[in-house]
Amino acid sequence: MNDRPDTRVKATATSVRVLERVLELGTAPLTEIAREFDLSKSSVHNHLQTLERLGLVVKEDRTYRVSLRFLEIGTSVRASVPFYRTGRAEVDRLSNGSGLAAGLAVLERDEVICLYGTGGQRTGTLSVESGQRLPLHASAPGKAILAELSESRLDDVLDTVEYEQFTPETLADESALRDQLDQVRTRGVAADRKEWQTEASGLAAGFSDSSLVGSIFVASDDGSLSGKQFQQDIPGLLVSAANKVRQEMRRQ
The missing domain is CATH 3.30.450.40 (GAF domain)
Incomplete structure (x- = not known):
């Protein structure tokens, strides 16, 4: 049994979940990415924007995909x-x-x-x-x-x-x-x-x-x-x- 406290930062954990969802879908628009989250589309959009600024996600037209930076990493x-x-x-x-x-x-x-x-x-x-x-x-x-x-x-x-x-x-x-x-x-x-x-x-x-x-x-x-x-x-x-x-x- 793990008695250690959960010290995760919620925003970080959510961004990772969003990133994993994009990876799972391959290439997808915001609406599809946000579909399985208990969050508003605007909230998911904010996480995607942050990931994009960090170079971890690429936006092409109205769709998102995981960036090739992960290949470098x-x-x-x-x-x-x-x-x-x-x-x-x-x-x-x-x-x-x-x-x-x-x-x-x-x-x-x-x-x-x-x-x-x-x-x-x-x-x-x-x-x-x-x-x-x-x-x-x-x-x-x-x-x-x-x-x-x-x-x-x-x-x-x-x-x-x-x-x-x-x-x-x-x-x-x-x-x-x-x-x-x-x-x-x-x-x-x-x-x-x-x-x-x-x-x-x-x-x-x-x-x-x-x-x-x-x-x-x-x-x-x-x-x-x-x-x-x-x-x-x-x-x-x-x-x-x-x-x-x-x-x-x-x-x-």
Whole structure:
């Protein structure tokens, strides 16, 4: 239970909600943006004007969209993550060598965020994009990250998991998930067998230091990630890549 007082500034919180609404809609006029708010159109308009002056929203004719300044912000933030440069190089190497989609993920505020993702030549429609949130309990990157946490930290994070049933194969039970995490720690690699997306499978290896936890992963939706490749070849490459990232984190 969180007993900390709510210290949010109302106006700031509302501006963020307005910004999120614009992001959700893509491009929209004031009337549509204001529709789901318990506020007057003039009040929502004032928030949009403030966001526009700050360069966070762009007004074109009578519609609004989120500005490309977020690309600048996101790129700068991502580059500041200590393992990003080494991790990205390892992701590219994995994807080019295996033909599979691959990516780099990090734990932030109890959520798994894809820092960098790239498609593979052998995958079909599967795509994990930079900035995408991945499920902790149902994706290989999420489970690899969970396996890196201390017991007390793991307890805290699992308290936030809602165990959404993405597919019939999804682990929707904490006890079963904990059993699987024990296997991940022994093997060094986490697996997702059609648990997140119906036709997709994935593998991931985690790494951590005192403050950051991440994972490097591969995924496929065309059945190519199977057999010896699933059991031996790719796991070995993932563990090696994770070790290189871990070494770079320690060096820094």
